[in-house]
Amino acid sequence: MKVTMPPVTLLEWFGSAERDLPWREPGLSGWHILVSEIMSQQTPVSRVVEPWTRWMARWPTPSALAAETPGEVVRAWGRLGYPRRALRLHECARVLAEEFDDTVPDDVDVLLGLPGIGEYTARAVACFAYGRPVPVVDVNVRRVIARSVHGRAEPANPARRDLADAEALLPRDADGAYAATAPRFSAALMELGALVCTARVARCEQCPLEPSCEWVRRGRPAHDGPPRRTARYEGTDRQARGRLLDVLRDTSGPVERAALDLAWERDPGQRARALDSLLVDGLVEVTDDGLFTLAGES
Numbered sequence: 001m002k003v004t005m006p007p008v009t010l011l012e013w014f015g016s017a018e019r020d021l022p023w024r025e026p027g028l029s030g031w032h033i034l035v036s037e038i039m040s041q042q043t044p045v046s047r048v049v050e051p052w053t054r055w056m057a058r059w060p061t062p063s064a065l066a067a068e069t070p071g072e073v074v075r076a077w078g079r080l081g082y083p084r085r086a087l088r089l090h091e092c093a094r095v096l097a098e099e100f101d102d103t104v105p106d107d108v109d110v111l112l113g114l115p116g117i118g119e120y121t122a123r124a125v126a127c128f129a130y131g132r133p134v135p136v137v138d139v140n141v142r143r144v145i146a147r148s149v150h151g152r153a154e155p156a157n158p159a160r161r162d163l164a165d166a167e168a169l170l171p172r173d174a175d176g177a178y179a180a181t182a183p184r185f186s187a188a189l190m191e192l193g194a195l196v197c198t199a200r201v202a203r204c205e206q207c208p209l210e211p212s213c214e215w216v217r218r219g220r221p222a223h224d225g226p227p228r229r230t231a232r233y234e235g236t237d238r239q240a241r242g243r244l245l246d247v248l249r250d251t252s253g254p255v256e257r258a259a260l261d262l263a264w265e266r267d268p269g270q271r272a273r274a275l276d277s278l279l280v281d282g283l284v285e286v287t288d289d290g291l292f293t294l295a296g297e298s
């Protein structure tokens, strides 16, 4: 006789599959969660663990970070990429220290008013730091919803509908109020998209949503929209910016233009464009005697 196991719920799956990440330790502050979320945007969590641990030891509160120069914060950002995030985080820390008594607020709308905090980050902080039952939608959740709810291989263009879809999935009590497990459910949905229902492969045989998944029910139809674009890095302005910033990060004082020229020799026009954009973004400054430094170090 064949014995059929009862289906595993998403929360049960999460209980055994949840990754052991340092910002999931109990007792951390909203600041710890906020920094982890900013660092994890567009950067794989495996690359975030080391810098996050270092940052939290060095700057355990917003005021500690705010006391640094912006340049030192960009230097400590290292090679996490998209370094404007570091500048925005520094500015956010200043506001938190001066206007929020060195704490991170727990309300989505208040969070949205802070520098560098967008819709995703505000919801993630409210949910993961403070247990607020708010839907949290990142690229992984969008993919899980596209497949499991709408039967599409890939999400459509970003839309408010994703938020409504995620909200509809949150568990509720019999009286219609959000269940106490709602925040953990949001974390589980994100983890499922990161580990099981990934952009590269859907591991449906390991998925707790498989019995009810609309994409599976439809026979796993192929993506029929525009091809997915994969971001190129090699040879881009972004890579050129990174090389120039590396020179400034690796020194403690101003450098001559020639040092920057050596860091990206292949295309002078691209190098000039990259340097201009770093100056415009406020990541780099020119000293009175025409040398280049990280922000706030001239």
Ligand code: SF4
Pocket (backbone or CB within 6 Å): 144, 147, 148, 196, 197, 198, 202, 203, 204, 205, 207, 208, 209, 210, 211, 213, 214, 215, 216
């Ligand atoms: S069953 Fe497959 S497609 Fe559906 S949510 Fe799970 S992994 Fe994704």
